[in-house]
Amino acid sequence: AQSVSQHNHHVILSEAASLELGCNYSYGGTVNLFWYVQYPGQHLQLLLKYFSGDPLVKGIKGFEAEFIKSKFSFNLRKPSVQWSDTAEYFCAVNAGGSYIPTFGRGTSLIVHP
Amino acid sequence: GAVVSQHPSRVICKSGTSVKIECRSLDFQATTMFWYRQFPKQSLMLMATSNEGSKATYEQGVEKDKFLINHASLTLSTLTVTSAHPEDSSFYICSARDRGAPVSTDTQYFGPGTRLTVL
Numbered sequence: 566a567q568s569v570s571q572h573n574h575h576v577i578l579s580e581a582a583s584l585e586l587g588c589n590y591s592y593g594g595t596v597n598l599f600w601y602v603q604y605p606g607q608h609l610q611l612l613l614k615y616f617s618g619d620p621l622v623k624g625i626k627g628f629e630a631e632f633i634k635s636k637f638s639f640n641l642r643k644p645s646v647q648w649s650d651t652a653e654y655f656c657a658v659n660a661g662g663s664y665i666p667t668f669g670r671g672t673s674l675i676v677h678p
Numbered sequence: 679g680a681v682v683s684q685h686p687s688r689v690i691c692k693s694g695t696s697v698k699i700e701c702r703s704l705d706f707q708a709t710t711m712f713w714y715r716q717f718p719k720q721s722l723m724l725m726a727t728s729n730e731g732s733k734a735t736y737e738q739g740v741e742k743d744k745f746l747i748n749h750a751s752l753t754l755s756t757l758t759v760t761s762a763h764p765e766d767s768s769f770y771i772c773s774a775r776d777r778g779a780p781v782s783t784d785t786q787y788f789g790p791g792t793r794l795t796v797l
Contacts, residue, residue: 574719601788608682609722609771609788655721664775665712666786670721 567592567660571669578646579677586641586672588630588656597659598639599666600630604652612654615639626650648678680706682774684789691762692797699757699792701772707752708774712786713745716769728755752777762796769793 570589578584590596600612613624620632630641639656653673657666681704691697701711709730714722726736726747734747744766746758755774759766773786 599785608790609773611785614785664710665724665727667724668721671719673719 567596567658567667569656569658569667569669571654571656571672573672574670575673575675577675577677580648581645582676584641584643584646584650584674586654586656586674588639588641588669589637590639590656590658590660590667591637592658592660594661596661597666598630598632599657599659600624600628600639600641601655601657602652603655603671609655612641646674646676648676650674651676680704680774680776680787682708682772682787682789684770684772684792686792687790688793688795690795690797693763694761696758696760697762697794699759699770699772699794701755701757701774701789703753703774703776703787706774706787707777708755709752709777710775711749711755712773713747713755713757714771714773716771716791722771725757759794762794764796767794767796 568591572587598615601609602612603609613622615622615632623629628643653671655671656669659666683702685700711728713725716722725740726734728734728747728749730749736742749755771791773788
């Protein structure tokens with residue numbers, strides 16, 4: 566069974582700092598990749614997704630992620646974070662044609678104003 | 679965008695009672711809905727996959743007699759926690775796949791979650 570690892574469990578940044586959250590998965594075949602965000606007290610929202618094509622994916626709110634197949638990674642980036650980016654971020658992977666995602670354990674991001 | 683609602687958002691019940699949580703897709707039809715459980719500071723754990731008109735598929739380790747799932751229509755799935763115990767206290771989240779969305783855009787839409795506290 567596939568697994569998804571998010572190595573950064575807690576990240577604390579100041580506003581305007583750059584962000585990179587790691588996501589690695591264990592599956593050798595075709596994958597669909599997602600990043601979700603959960604703001605305090607709100608439901609999960611899709612930030613961006615990769616199905617095929619350009620491995621550099623741009624999402625909402627200035628986020629982007631790069632799929633590096635050789636590294637089994639799909640890291641999330643943002644060049645300049647804002648206080649409003651404080652949230653939980655989840656990486657998720659659909660593997661082998663399944664539409665059921667496996668989630669990483671999440672990364673808690675706190676941005677200080 | 680597609681909206682999924684859950685009701686109630688928060689419920690407190692006594693040990694031994696049953697609690698029903700509803701998940702509705704408000705502006706699309708969902709042939710498949712998913713039920714997750716989220717523990718504090720942890721990931722979402724898939725409990726079961728609910729298909730309209732058929733029995734739910736439960737993940738390993740999830741008691742199907744305890745967590746009853748019914749998907750009676752294309753817009754409604756319910757999760758009933760039977761004979762609830764304090765260890766069932768958790769955040770339960772549902773999600774739904776849009777039946778009409780192309781496969782290339784396959785995305786799940788998540789409900790806001792239900793906080794269950796069993797005393």
